[in-house]
Amino acid sequence: MGGLAVADVVAEARRVLGEMLLILAHHYQRDEIVDVADFRGDSLELSRRAAASAARWIVFCGVHFMAETAAVLAREGQRVLIPREDAGCFLAHTIDYPSLVELWRALSGIMDPDREVLPVAYVNTTADVKAFVGEKGGACCTSSSAEAVLRWAFSQRPRVLFVPDQYLGRNTARRLGIPDDDIAVWDPRFPDLDRERFARARLILWRGTCNVHVRFLPEDVERVRRERPGVRVVVHPECRPEVVELADEVGSTSYIIRTVSASPPGSAWAVGTEERLVARLNKENPDKEVFSLAEVPPFCSYMSLTRPGDLAAILEGLLRGEERNVVEVPPEIRDPARAALERMLEITSA
Numbered sequence: 001m002g003g004l005a006v007a008d009v010v011a012e013a014r015r016v017l018g019e020m021l022l023i024l025a026h027h028y029q030r031d032e033i034v035d036v037a038d039f040r041g042d043s044l045e046l047s048r049r050a051a052a053s054a055a056r057w058i059v060f061c062g063v064h065f066m067a068e069t070a071a072v073l074a075r076e077g078q079r080v081l082i083p084r085e086d087a088g089c090f091l092a093h094t095i096d097y098p099s100l101v102e103l104w105r106a107l108s109g110i111m112d113p114d115r116e117v118l119p120v121a122y123v124n125t126t127a128d129v130k131a132f133v134g135e136k137g138g139a140c141c142t143s144s145s146a147e148a149v150l151r152w153a154f155s156q157r158p159r160v161l162f163v164p165d166q167y168l169g170r171n172t173a174r175r176l177g178i179p180d181d182d183i184a185v186w187d188p189r190f191p192d193l194d195r196e197r198f199a200r201a202r203l204i205l206w207r208g209t210c211n212v213h214v215r216f217l218p219e220d221v222e223r224v225r226r227e228r229p230g231v232r233v234v235v236h237p238e239c240r241p242e243v244v245e246l247a248d249e250v251g252s253t254s255y256i257i258r259t260v261s262a263s264p265p266g267s268a269w270a271v272g273t274e275e276r277l278v279a280r281l282n283k284e285n286p287d288k289e290v291f292s293l294a295e296v297p298p299f300c301s302y303m304s305l306t307r308p309g310d311l312a313a314i315l316e317g318l319l320r321g322e323e324r325n326v327v328e329v330p331p332e333i334r335d336p337a338r339a340a341l342e343r344m345l346e347i348t349s350a
């Protein structure tokens with residue numbers, strides 16, 4: 001089938017495989033991928049789609065932890081395939097299982113973490129990190145569910161460990177009214193605890209950030225307000241707290257899309273999130289001005305790895321009866337990771 005456009009390969013795969021095939025695409029994917037997917041969404045929406053789907057093959061156009069999450073939630077017989085196995089995530093790479101175990105051991109010197117601390121993992125983590133959290137009775141969260149999950153976590157135990165995005169953790173803590181003084185940040189590069197600080201902390205944050213969202217600065221908000229009077233600023237909660245404080249609106253990718261799309265014609269929006277999403281919002285809202293909050297708009301290089309040819313190669317493989325780039329999670333990791341994800345889905349559907 002060499003030489004066919006990806007849309008033709010997708011059409012052929014749909015004709016032959018029918019409902020056995022589901023193609024999911026994250027909002028930060030290239031337009032050519034998003035245009036041919038069955039669904040586009042943020043990580044929570046895509047996790048839900050994957051969990052509810054009866055398809056045999058879920059082709060996940062996104063980054064690896066997302067496909068892994070779908071594999072953890074998959075039913076018996078379902079297979080998750082990722083067009084680019086090397087599509088990682090800067091944020092997910094800031095944490096791994098051994099360094100989490102090391103933190104837990106360090107905390108044991110000043111408290112009883114198994115009784116006092118409930119871990120919460122942002123979905124931007126590998127399955128073994130989610131498994132650690134699941135084993136300890138904790139839950140996962142996405143940017144849209146962080147507030148609900150943190151509130152639930154504090155109803156279970158006096159302290160919460162939130163990994164790995166320190167800014168999402170701090171921004172959510174501020175919404176819950178937790179003062180900065182009650183927060184301690186664990187830096188895995190300098191694993192010596194400030195015992196006094198950690199002993200009184202209600203919230204412990206991992207020192208991870210997303211390379212894309214960290215680029216937005218308070219100066220950007222000041223500049224766009226100066227240059228475009230009347231502009232509204234909407235940012236993702238992975239942005240620095242100083243940026244979130246200055247913004248008019250803060251929310252997940254889906255919240256940003258809903259907010260901009262529902263605004264009146266003639267509105268102007270400076271958006272603090274991944275550039276591919278901002279460019280698409282601009283295209284889909286011709287009656288509004290939509291532009292990046294940053295002068296040099298940051299994009300996610302991992303999300304950009306997936307090109308139409310990569311998706312076509314996966315589908316052509318399926319048409320030949322070959323499963324390529326299958327994402328598999330061994331049962332000893334899958335089961336506790338699933339428990340953490342299912343807790344999130346329960347909390348957010350309650």
Ligand code: SF4
Pocket residue numbers: 028063088089090091092124210211212213274300301302303
């Ligand atoms: S935008 Fe940030 S958090 Fe999202 S996949 Fe890229 S690096 Fe990871």
